[in-house]
Amino acid sequence: MSNNKNFTESEIIKQINLIHNLYIESRAAFPYYPLDEQPPLISGSKTSFVIITPRPMTIEDKQYRNNIAHFQNQNFLVRLFAVLQYYEIFKNPDETLPGYIELDILKRLRNEFSHGIGTYNPKSSKDRKLMKDITKHFSFKEKEYPDFSINKDIVIKGIISESKKYIKELFNKPKPKPPSYLKFFYLYIKNLLICFKRVYARLKEQFP
Numbered sequence: 001m002s003n004n005k006n007f008t009e010s011e012i013i014k015q016i017n018l019i020h021n022l023y024i025e026s027r028a029a030f031p032y033y034p035l036d037e038q039p040p041l042i043s044g045s046k047t048s049f050v051i052i053t054p055r056p057m058t059i060e061d062k063q064y065r066n067n068i069a070h071f072q073n074q075n076f077l078v079r080l081f082a083v084l085q086y087y088e089i090f091k092n093p094d095e096t097l098p099g100y101i102e103l104d105i106l107k108r109l110r111n112e113f114s115h116g117i118g119t120y121n122p123k124s125s126k127d128r129k130l131m132k133d134i135t136k137h138f139s140f141k142e143k144e145y146p147d148f149s150i151n152k153d154i155v156i157k158g159i160i161s162e163s164k165k166y167i168k169e170l171f172n173k174p175k176p177k178p179p180s181y182l183k184f185f186y187l188y189i190k191n192l193l194i195c196f197k198r199v200y201a202r203l204k205e206q207f208p
Contacts, residue, residue, distance in 0.1 A: 009171040012087045013164055019083060020160055023076040027152060030069040033062035066207060073150045073192060074113045080160070081110035089167060097173070099166030102159045120147045 053061075084090060090107060093100060108130050112118060121127045129149060134140065138158060140149045149155060 007087050008099055009167055012083075012089070012167055015087075016080070016160060019076070019079050023072065023079075023156075027069060027072055030065055030072060032069055032152075033057070035062050045055055054120070070147065070150070073152055073156060074109075074118055076156065077106060077109050078113050079151065080108055080163075081136050084163065089163075089170070094170065094173070097166050097169045099162035099164075099169070101137060102162035104128065105130070105137065106159050106163070108133075112148065139174065140188075165182050 005137075038181060084103070084106075089103070095105065112127070112130070130136065134149045134155065138151075138155050140151075140154075
């Protein structure tokens with residue numbers, strides 16, 4: 001990887017882990033609620049919560065809290081993109097490296113969340129294509145997800161994992177060897193001969 005900021009692989013991974021841990025802790029208080037169950041014990045990586053409500057949660061209550069969780073998912077992906085963009089991971093993307101597909105999905109999701117209202121529009125061909133790519137790549141059933149499918153345990157976890165693989169491969173990719181001076185000289189002579197041949201052919205036509 002070439003840049004003038006001297007980034008290191010470990011520095012980038014450290015920043016990814018930092019924001020991921022913050023995200024996990026914040027999501028611990030806002031898990032996804034199955035609409036037919038009551039609030040469970042909620043555990044994060046370092047924190048546990050018990051949700052106590054003055055009355056049984058209604059479907060509307062659960063849907064509202066699920067919307068908050070989805071909002072957190074969206075914002076985490078925007079933040080993750082910002083970190084990777086700062087470290088120039090999206091500069092000259094390499095489609096041959098593992099994790100490229102996940103990074104491409106991340107970039108397109110970020111565009112949806114940062115440059116629009118962030119909800120899936122089935123009338124948009126761009127949105128339909130993105131939804132199809134997400135559900136196909138992460139093995140979702142599209143009909144189960146009215147909004148963009150960004151499940152934290154499958155999509156977000158997968159994007160983080162594959163992003164780290166991409167970064168590792170990017171930093172360990174062999175740098176292309178510069179052509180030797182002999183090769184430059186050979187190409188120079190070859191092009192020079194081509195020019196001479198063209199000039200000679202034209203002179204021959206003018207002065208048979």
